Amino acid sequence: xxxxxxxxxxxxxxxxxxxxxxxxxxxxxxxxxxxxxxxxxxxxxxxxxxxxxxxxxxxxxxxxxxxxxxxxxxxxxxxxxxxxxxxxxxxxxxxxxxxxxxxxxxxxxxxxxxxxxxxxxxxxxxxxxxxxxxxxxxxxxxxxxxxxxxxxxxxxxxxxxxxxxxxxxxxxxxxxxxxxxxxxxxxxxxx
Amino acid sequence: xxxxxxxxxxxxxxxxxxxxxxxxxxxxxxxxxxxxxxxxxxxxxxxxxxxxxxxxxxxxxxxxxxxxxxxxxxxxxxxxxxxxxxxxxxxxxxxxxxxxxxxxxxxxxxxxxxxxxxxxxxxxxxxxxxxxxxxxxxxxxxxxxxxxxxxxxxxxxxxxxxxxxxxxxxxxxxxxxxxxxxxxxxxxxxxxxxxxxxxxxxxxxxxxxxxxxxxxxxxxxxxxxxxxxxxxxxxxxxxxxxxxxxxxxxxxxxxxxxxxxxxxxxxxxxxxxxxxxxxxxxxxxxxxxxxxxxxxxxxxxxxxxxxxxxxxxxxxxxxxxxxxxxxxxxxxxxxxxxxxxxxxxxxxxxxxxxxxxxxxxxxxxxxxxxxxxxxxxxxxxxxxxxxxxxxxxxxxxxxxxxxxxxxxxxxxxxxxxxxxxxxxxxxxxxxxxxxxxxxxxxxxxxxxxxxxxxxxxxxxxxxxxxxxxxxxxxxxxxxxxxxxxxxxxxxxxxxxxxxxxxxxxxxxxxxxxxxxxxxxxxxxxxxxxxxxxxxxxxxxxxxxxxxxxxxxxxxxxxxxxxxxxxxxxxxxxxxxxxxxxxxxxxxxxxxxxxxxxxxxxxxxxxxxxxxxxxxxxxxxxxxxxxxxxxxxxxxxxxxxxxxxxxxxxxxxxxxxxxxxxxxxxxxxxxxxxxxxxxxxxxxxxxxxxxxxxxxxxxxxxxxxxxxxxxxxxxxxxxxxxxxxxxxxxxxxxxxxxxxxxxxxxxxxxxxxxxxxxxxxxxxxxxxxxxxxxxxxxxxxxx
Numbered sequence: 001x002x003x004x005x006x007x008x009x010x011x012x013x014x015x016x017x018x019x020x021x022x023x024x025x026x027x028x029x030x031x032x033x034x035x036x037x038x039x040x041x042x043x044x045x046x047x048x049x050x051x052x053x054x055x056x057x058x059x060x061x062x063x064x065x066x067x068x069x070x071x072x073x074x075x076x077x078x079x080x081x082x083x084x085x086x087x088x089x090x091x092x093x094x095x096x097x098x099x100x101x102x103x104x105x106x107x108x109x110x111x112x113x114x115x116x117x118x119x120x121x122x123x124x125x126x127x128x129x130x131x132x133x134x135x136x137x138x139x140x141x142x143x144x145x146x147x148x149x150x151x152x153x154x155x156x157x158x159x160x161x162x163x164x165x166x167x168x169x170x171x172x173x174x175x176x177x178x179x180x181x182x183x184x185x186x187x188x189x190x191x
Numbered sequence: 192x193x194x195x196x197x198x199x200x201x202x203x204x205x206x207x208x209x210x211x212x213x214x215x216x217x218x219x220x221x222x223x224x225x226x227x228x229x230x231x232x233x234x235x236x237x238x239x240x241x242x243x244x245x246x247x248x249x250x251x252x253x254x255x256x257x258x259x260x261x262x263x264x265x266x267x268x269x270x271x272x273x274x275x276x277x278x279x280x281x282x283x284x285x286x287x288x289x290x291x292x293x294x295x296x297x298x299x300x301x302x303x304x305x306x307x308x309x310x311x312x313x314x315x316x317x318x319x320x321x322x323x324x325x326x327x328x329x330x331x332x333x334x335x336x337x338x339x340x341x342x343x344x345x346x347x348x349x350x351x352x353x354x355x356x357x358x359x360x361x362x363x364x365x366x367x368x369x370x371x372x373x374x375x376x377x378x379x380x381x382x383x384x385x386x387x388x389x390x391x392x393x394x395x396x397x398x399x400x401x402x403x404x405x406x407x408x409x410x411x412x413x414x415x416x417x418x419x420x421x422x423x424x425x426x427x428x429x430x431x432x433x434x435x436x437x438x439x440x441x442x443x444x445x446x447x448x449x450x451x452x453x454x455x456x457x458x459x460x461x462x463x464x465x466x467x468x469x470x471x472x473x474x475x476x477x478x479x480x481x482x483x484x485x486x487x488x489x490x491x492x493x494x495x496x497x498x499x500x501x502x503x504x505x506x507x508x509x510x511x512x513x514x515x516x517x518x519x520x521x522x523x524x525x526x527x528x529x530x531x532x533x534x535x536x537x538x539x540x541x542x543x544x545x546x547x548x549x550x551x552x553x554x555x556x557x558x559x560x561x562x563x564x565x566x567x568x569x570x571x572x573x574x575x576x577x578x579x580x581x582x583x584x585x586x587x588x589x590x591x592x593x594x595x596x597x598x599x600x601x602x603x604x605x606x607x608x609x610x611x612x613x614x615x616x617x618x619x620x621x622x623x624x625x626x627x628x629x630x631x632x633x634x635x636x637x638x639x640x641x642x643x644x645x646x647x648x649x650x651x652x653x654x655x656x657x658x659x660x661x662x663x664x665x666x667x668x669x670x671x672x673x674x675x676x677x678x679x680x681x682x683x684x685x686x687x688x689x690x691x692x693x694x695x696x697x698x699x700x701x702x703x704x705x706x707x708x709x710x711x712x713x714x715x716x717x718x719x720x721x722x723x724x725x726x727x728x729x730x731x732x733x734x735x736x737x738x739x740x741x742x743x744x745x746x747x748x749x750x751x752x753x754x755x756x757x758x759x760x761x762x763x764x765x766x767x768x769x770x771x772x773x774x775x776x777x778x779x780x781x782x783x784x785x786x787x788x789x790x791x792x793x794x795x796x797x798x799x800x801x802x803x804x805x806x807x808x809x810x811x812x813x814x815x816x817x818x819x820x821x822x823x824x825x826x827x828x829x830x831x832x833x834x835x836x837x838x839x840x841x842x843x844x845x846x847x848x849x850x851x852x853x854x855x856x857x858x859x860x861x862x863x864x865x866x867x868x869x870x871x872x873x874x875x876x877x878x879x880x881x882x883x884x885x886x887x888x889x890x891x892x893x894x895x896x897x898x899x900x901x902x903x904x905x906x907x908x909x910x911x912x913x914x915x916x917x918x919x920x921x922x923x924x925x926x927x928x929x930x931x932x933x934x935x936x937x938x939x940x941x942x943x944x945x946x947x948x949x950x951x952x953x954x955x956x957x958x959x960x961x962x963x964x965x966x967x968x969x970x971x972x973x
Contacts, residue, residue, distance in 0.1 A: 036806055036807075037806065038806075039806060056806070057806075058805050058806040060697040061697045061805070061806075062697050062746055062747070062805060062807075063697030063698065063699075063745065063805075064745070064754070064756060064803050064812075066803075066804040066805070067804060067805065067806050092697075161808075164535075166530075168549055176538075176539075176542065177539070178534045178535060178539040178540070178542050178543040178546075179533075179534065179535040179539060180535040180536050180538065180539050180807060180808050181535070181807060182806055182807060182808075183536060183538070183806075183807055183808030183809075184806055
């Protein structure tokens with residue numbers, strides 16, 4: 001073999017060695033995806049009174065462990081209308097809690113929170129009580145829970161679904177999208 | 192070695208015609224003679240005493256001092272000639288009875304140089320009766336005529352091959368029901384290493400740079416490494432040029448369905464005389480592609496456009512000690528993923544299926560969700576003549592595959608940060624000795640090494656980072672005993688893999704090292720029966736180690752609401768396979784039929800489990816598990832040359848994949864399919880050589896062999912699709928010979944859903960597509 005071939009061969013090996021040094025996977029990776037890990041519902045009686053605050057948290061976020069049970073029981077009084085608000089938080093890093101509710105509010109024309117009452121008689125979340133987005137369609141970061149004086153009874157739940165309208169238009173916001181960001185169910189009873 | 196070509200589908204002929212072609216002696220080819228002259232490619236001087244071997248007739252003829260020879264009494268309509276001359280590289284040509292009465296010239300190139308490129312008007316399609324394994328080959332001329340939008344699409348129609356598709360932009364080849372990390376894609380002798388475990392990760396290959404493709408069905412682990420359980424795709428770009436003067440080509444393809452324009456320009460020179468380096472051949476190529484939303488028969492598929500920009504540079508030198516070739520290529524693509532298939536949780540999925548597709552206008556824009564992938568590869572390939580021992584080939588390659596996936600889910604999806612990012616660095620070194628024949632024994636032995644590193648740098652977790660080393664020793668031999676050809680080989684491969692811990696509350700991946708080692712072996716025999724039939728059989732053992740995604744997946748799979756959980760304790764997969772092929776190469780009829788059984792112990796698959804609940808809702812849960820599986824099948828292809836310049840071609844693939852323990856069908860097994868074609872030769876004119884019109888029919892049976900308990904395996908109906916093609920061997924335009932063709936795929940705009948389409952839950956497959964292909968060679972040989 002001539003020396004020029006030897007030189008060429010060695011330079012290729014040297015280049016390979018140099019490239020080999022950059023592919024070092026030992027640096028650990030951290031999972032930084034923005035997530036919603038906590039959903040907090042706050043219900044305050046119109047006209048004053050103690051607020052009911054309850055949170056459903058999923059500490060492993062997208063991991064396989066199911067979310068925790070809600071932190072506080074929600075017991076509503078008959079004949080009372082409650083002003084409600086919903087909060088979405090990212091507590092995956094407890095030292096740095098992100099309030100995702102603000103982002104949802106900023107992109108209000110791409111989100112809608114649906115409240116579905118199940119198993120409760122005389123309890124409703126009227127669509128008209130929801131806050132609206134820039135186009136006048138319902139948003140649902142604030143809402144009202146109306147508990148009828150005479151007929152309200154039972155133990156059931158309120159299902160909270162945050163719909164994200166990215167592929168298709170939100171339109172009148174009355175139909176859920178096919179991209180759900182949050183789908184949690186709070187157990188609710190009537191006193 | 193001649194391999195059967197990919198056969199075009201066509202309209203259904205009557206059974207009567209087929210029977211007539213077989214039965215009537217009056218239709219048999221009248222004997223004819225070929226008069227030829229063997230000349231030197233560069234000078235035109237005759238090659239005296241060249242040896243002409245007629246493959247099908249197994250007869251030899253010697254040329255005289257003027258290079259002339261006559262082959263008398265040929266009964267076959269098309270025959271193959273292998274021609275050798277002292278000091279020249281041997282060449283293979285196919286000649287047909289149409290050439291009787293002409294003096295046909297056969298140019299040979301100097302042995303020190305290598306010939307590349309597309310041979311004039313010759314289909315290298317004769318079936319080689321001596322090969323034991325079941326293979327198919329796409330010749331350069333066929334690739335020019337049938338090149339699709341992706342590599343997978345180009346392979347459609349070959350028996351035993353199907354494709355998993357995400358619209359037209361992502362097509363993953365499936366061989367005998369197996370894909371991803373169960374097949375190996377070799378590009379010019381180098382194993383393609385990208386994130387091939389993902390079904391939405393298609394091979395990153397510039398289809399314009401592909402010169403020839405060989406499909407090897409069945410395990411190919413002895414020569415191509417562990418993982419080649421289903422088969423091997425050998426992609427062969429053209430070798431470095433060796434003819435003096437500039438040559439090149441420009442290629443233009445357009446597809447109406449997704450308004451795609453794509454093209455490639457290539458320039459090469461075979462003998463550039465440079466200081467220091469001496470005489471070199473060099474080739475440079477640039478390819479690009481741009482397409483917008485694809486269309487079914489009734490609606491557009493929003494965000495299914497894709498773009499590509501690829502470059503390639505090859506430099507080669509041939510010397511008396513052998514040769515060396517250095518190659519650099521870059522593949523760069525951006526692919527949109529159909530927004531209608533990209534759903535959230537299980538309720539979202541059901542809503543999307545029920546609602547059906549939304550009607551959107553066509554657009555070229557590519558929004559999230561999308562993929563951005565680049566693949567850079569450097570290859571150094573040397574051949575050294577080692578005197579009496581043989582030839583040593585050494586290939587070193589470095590590949591860098593960078594994949595970014597941008598999602599549109601999560602509350603902050605609008606930001607332009609990748610949800611997943613993976614960089615894969617792979618070094619491979621392989622050296623093999625093709626030894627001089629030892630008696631009747633011919634073969635090769637060698638070693639293969641690989642070092643790979645996977646680095647993750649997106650926001651989210653997809654697979655862990657890892658370091659991987661593999662090393663292998665292999666031996667493959669073949670003996671031509673006259674009455675039979677025997678082949679056998681073995682490969683020992685060892686694998687060391689270290690997975691690095693992931694520092695996150697929701698991901699459970701520890702720091703861990705594993706080693707695997709095992710032997711792959713194959714044995715084959717091919718026996719000629721008479722002079723136009725042969726039967727071959729192979730049997731083999733292959734294995735693969737479980738992949739990191741099978742061991743450590745955790746999360747919702749891109750584009751489906753499926754929550755997948757890996758199993759770190761998975762063991763190896765091992766296959767034992769048996770394969771038999773019957774071949775016929777006759778007067779006017781040729782074909783092959785193959786049957787196989789592939790038993791896979793430890794087959795890794797996704798098993799449904801209890802739904803996974805998270806704050807986003809409920810997702811159907813799946814866990815990676817192992818079982819024993821069996822895949823059996825039947826493949827066939829053939830061609831009948833009827834009278835009057837009409838050819839009938841057909842192919843068929845039947846496959847049954849079963850979980851051997853539960854007797855349930857396996858997921859993702861292709862439906863039975865067949866193709867038929869009729870090709871009519873049209874009258875020639877001064878400006879067009881060998882024009883033809885062909886019509887093809889593709890028939891796919893319903894796929895009702897689906898596993899229970901999962902919505903992702905709903906049965907699909909059968910369907911039929913008709914294609915039409917108008918083409919010619921060449922056209923003459925303004926004194927220049929070009930290749931051009933017009934094809935209409937899905938002529939009747941049929942609505943259908945293929946079982947392997949990943950969008951089948953939501954939308955139909957593609958509607959009509961009008962394809963224009965033009966290739967203009969520049970200078971050099973046409």
